Amino acid sequence: MPDTQIFSGAFAEPVFAAQSVFRTVMDCMARPGTIGTIAATARPPQPLGAAAGAIALTLCDHDTPVWLTPQLAKSKLPGWLSFHAGAAVTAEKQDARFAFVEKGAVVPGFGLFAQGTQEYPDRSATLVIEIESLEGGRPLVLTGPGIRDEAMVGPQGLPDTFVALAGANRAMFPRGVDLILVAGDRILCLPRTTVINNREA
Amino acid sequence: MTTAASELATYNFAYLDEQTKRMIRRAILKAIAIPGYQVPFASREMPMPYGWGTGGVQVTAAILGPEDVLKVIDQGADDTTNAVSIRAFFQKVADVAVTTKTREATIIQTRHRIPEERLTTGQTLVYQVPIPEPLRFLEPRETETRKMHALEEYGLMHVKLYEDIARNGHIATTYAYPVKVEGRYVMDPSPTPKFDNPKMHMSEALQLFGAGREKRIYAVPPFTEVVSLDFEDHPFEVQSFDKPCALCGAENVYLDEVVLDDRGGRMFVCSDTDHCEDRRDHGHCGTMLAYNKGAAQ
Numbered sequence: 001m002p003d004t005q006i007f008s009g010a011f012a013e014p015v016f017a018a019q020s021v022f023r024t025v026m027d028c029m030a031r032p033g034t035i036g037t038i039a040a041t042a043r044p045p046q047p048l049g050a051a052a053g054a055i056a057l058t059l060c061d062h063d064t065p066v067w068l069t070p071q072l073a074k075s076k077l078p079g080w081l082s083f084h085a086g087a088a089v090t091a092e093k094q095d096a097r098f099a100f101v102e103k104g105a106v107v108p109g110f111g112l113f114a115q116g117t118q119e120y121p122d123r124s125a126t127l128v129i130e131i132e133s134l135e136g137g138r139p140l141v142l143t144g145p146g147i148r149d150e151a152m153v154g155p156q157g158l159p160d161t162f163v164a165l166a167g168a169n170r171a172m173f174p175r176g177v178d179l180i181l182v183a184g185d186r187i188l189c190l191p192r193t194t195v196i197n198n199r200e201a
Numbered sequence: 202m203t204t205a206a207s208e209l210a211t212y213n214f215a216y217l218d219e220q221t222k223r224m225i226r227r228a229i230l231k232a233i234a235i236p237g238y239q240v241p242f243a244s245r246e247m248p249m250p251y252g253w254g255t256g257g258v259q260v261t262a263a264i265l266g267p268e269d270v271l272k273v274i275d276q277g278a279d280d281t282t283n284a285v286s287i288r289a290f291f292q293k294v295a296d297v298a299v300t301t302k303t304r305e306a307t308i309i310q311t312r313h314r315i316p317e318e319r320l321t322t323g324q325t326l327v328y329q330v331p332i333p334e335p336l337r338f339l340e341p342r343e344t345e346t347r348k349m350h351a352l353e354e355y356g357l358m359h360v361k362l363y364e365d366i367a368r369n370g371h372i373a374t375t376y377a378y379p380v381k382v383e384g385r386y387v388m389d390p391s392p393t394p395k396f397d398n399p400k401m402h403m404s405e406a407l408q409l410f411g412a413g414r415e416k417r418i419y420a421v422p423p424f425t426e427v428v429s430l431d432f433e434d435h436p437f438e439v440q441s442f443d444k445p446c447a448l449c450g451a452e453n454v455y456l457d458e459v460v461l462d463d464r465g466g467r468m469f470v471c472s473d474t475d476h477c478e479d480r481r482d483h484g485h486c487g488t489m490l491a492y493n494k495g496a497a498q
Contacts, residue, residue, distance in 0.1 A: 015214045019266045022226045026264065029233045030407045030422045031322075059230075061223050097227075118351040122231035122240045145236050145383050146422040174385065178234045191234035193383065193422075 006079040009043030011057055017042075021058040025180065028189040033142045033151025035134055038185045045076035047102045051182045052128050053080075059126075060087040060098055067096035067113070067125075069105045096125050103130040107159050110169045110177045121174035124192075132157030134183045139199040146191075152199070153188060155181055166196040215262040216294040221245055225263035225418070229409060232420035237382030238350070239333050239417040247413065254287055255413030257310050257329035264325065264409070265291065265308060270298045272306035277314035277455070277472035284312070301475050313376075315397040317454050317476040320406035322423065328391045330412040333419060335379045335389040355387045358430060366435055375440065381428050382421055390427075396439045396455045401427040446471045447489035449480035 011017035017040035024036040044053030060066055066087050068077060077100075078089040090096050093112045101107055107129060116124035137156035140163065143149075158181075159165070169176045169192055176192035190196065213219065221243075228242040247255040265271065271291055275284040279301040287310060291297050300306050303316040310327040320326060336346045339357045349355065358379055365373045378395035382388050390398060391410060401408065401421060408421040421427060431437035445452045447468040454476065456469040468489050471477035481490065 015219060016267065018219065018222070019214075019264075022222075023264065023266060026226070026229060026233070026407075029230050030420075059223060059227055061220055063224065064227070119347045120241075121235050121238060122228070124231070126230070145425040146233075148424045174235050174238060178230070193234060193236065 005045045005076045006083055009045070009053070009080065010084040011040055011042055011054070013040075014057075016040075017054070018058045021054045024187065025055065025058070025189065028180075028187055029146075029178070029191055031146045032144065032190055032194040033147055033153050033188070036187050036189075038182075038187060045080050047075065048072060048077055048100060049103065049130050049182060049184070051185045051187060052100055052102075052130055055128055055180060055182070055187075056081060056087070056098070056100065057085055060085045062086040062088070064097035065090040065092075065095045067091075067093050067099040069101050069108075071105055072100055072102055093125075099125055099127045101127065101129045103132065103157065107162075110165050113177050115172060115175040115177065118175065121176070124175065124177055126178045126180065128180045128182060129158075130182045131155055132183060134181060134186055134188050141197045141199050142190075142194050143197075144194040147194070155183075155188065157183075163196055163198055166190065166194075170195055212294050214267075214295055215265050215291070215297075216248075217245065217259065217262045221259075222263045225259055228418045229260065229263065229420065232409070232418050233407070233422050235386075236421055236425050237386030237388040237419060239412075239419045241416055242418050244413045244416040248290075249286070251414035252331065254283060254310070254312055254329035256411030256415075256418070257312070257327050257413075258287060258290070258411075259413060260327050260409050260411035260418060261291065261308060261310050262295075264327075265295055265297060267295070267297065269307045270300050270305055272300050272303065272309045272475075273311075274309065274314060274316070274473075274475075275312040276457070277316075278474045280474060302479075303473075303475050313392050313394075314455070314472060315393060315400045317451075317471070317473045319400075320404060322405045324406040326404075326406050326408045328393075328408065328410045330389070330391040330410045330417070331414070332377075333389055333410065333412040333415050333417040335377075335387050350386060353385065355381075358387055359432075362430060362432070366432070372431065372435055372437075378437075379430050381430060383426050384428075387430070388419065388421075388427075394440065394455055395429065395437075398427070398429045398437070399439065403427075442469060444469055445487060446477060446480075447487045449477045449485045449490070450487040451477065451480055451485070 028036040038051040042053040113125035133156040137154040142151040179190040181188045228240045273284040273288040275281040303318040312329045377392045429437040457472045
């Protein structure tokens with residue numbers, strides 16, 4: 001009985017679902033502040049949401065160690081990732097290429113994950129963080145590549161220190177981690193190039 | 202499954218296997234996050250030789266979906282060998298819709314030109330890149346060029362441009378003209394004529410670069426600063442042409458020289474064939490457009 005959660009819930013049409021999820025992530029990564037919708041459905045074990053599960057199936061495989069929060073690591077998710085994506089879970093944040101944080105969990109410091117090196121800044125982690133909502137929170141102003149002048153977002157459910165964390169991440173450029181924020185079936189990407197500030201009152 | 206899908210039984214959609222696509226897709230995401238930086242990737246053998254656009258083909262195959270409309274150009278033209286064969290390849294392995302019209306395309310794979318028509322949001326330009334490393338002819342060792350990028354040590358490139366001026370009185374580099382992306386990485390825009398460099402700056406379209414033999418992917422996101430390197434007293438300039446296109450009369454476009462006979466006869470025509478045809482369809486005439494004059498009137 002417990003195995004049904006592990007062996008089911010992958011894409012019905014893996015080739016086309018992965019393509020559509022990737023294009024949404026690519027477009028959002030290229031245009032930070034733009035909210036995209038994950039159309040394909042995956043059903044990962046609780047408490048990870050459907051959209052984050054779809055991103056995992058699209059991008060993770062045996063080449064990408066995955067870090068999970070303690071709650072996710074205790075769930076059926078490691079087995080599900082292993083069966084459907086062939087991805088191994090690592091306890092070492094430094095080794096992870098992807099990290100998943102479910103809604104409400106503590107967001108670890110970005111600096112604990114692989115930042116890449118000055119020669120190979122691409123060897124860094126991508127963090128997939130589920131939050132309450134992508135709108136309605138404290139307004140943040142985004143500037144940087146992919147944004148015409150500036151973009152305004154208001155994600156709800158990020159730690160209070162988020163702007164400082166993101167600022168420290170930006171200061172490391174070209175090293176640093178890239179973020180994918182997920183709420184429901186919608187995503188918002190914040191690559192390391194994006195400058196994030198609180199809106200001045 | 203649809204009939205189209207069942208006819209494609211021999212290969213996976215868009216030729217590449219899913220693990221390869223994931224690997225390329227991860228490289229593309231990191232490339233977008235670090236504009237101008239060359240991400241190494243595990244380039245595959247493709248059913249065409251290196252040098253025929255295998256990098257661009259792999260990037261296109263990794264992003265292409267059934268909803269896309271693909272345009273392929275080779276030196277601006279839709280009807281040259283490389284463009285025709287790559288277009289046919291994707292029709293065969295992905296059953297994707299194709300077009301020659303720039304504004305209808307969602308993905309444009311290009312060899313050495315950027316279309317004259319301004320690209321818009323929702324379009325992706327995929328470049329075929331022979332040598333992605335702008336410093337390669339100045340420093341052959343990969344270990345060294347990588348260090349130079351890491352330390353943002355680009356003095357050598359300025360020396361090269363200065364030597365151009367010392368020898369020729371002006372910067373003689375006319376294609377693959379180096380650019381600086383977002384004030385950080387010096388990047389090779391692939392061997393496009395420098396005429397096209399200004400189109401990369403703050404482009405609305407996403408630009409992806411694939412180098413198959415050299416196994417590198419890099420990217421310029423939309424609305425990103427792309428500045429051609431120059432000097433205060435020798436500012437960057439694009440090529441200008443004395444005459445308009447002989448077929449459509451267009452000015453301020455990039456022209457190809459066509460030799461007509463062995464007595465020095467020649468004409469200059471638009472390198473972007475779609476742009477030229479579109480203008481002729483709208484009644485524009487150049488000096489050597491004979492057959493169409495009656496129809497246009």
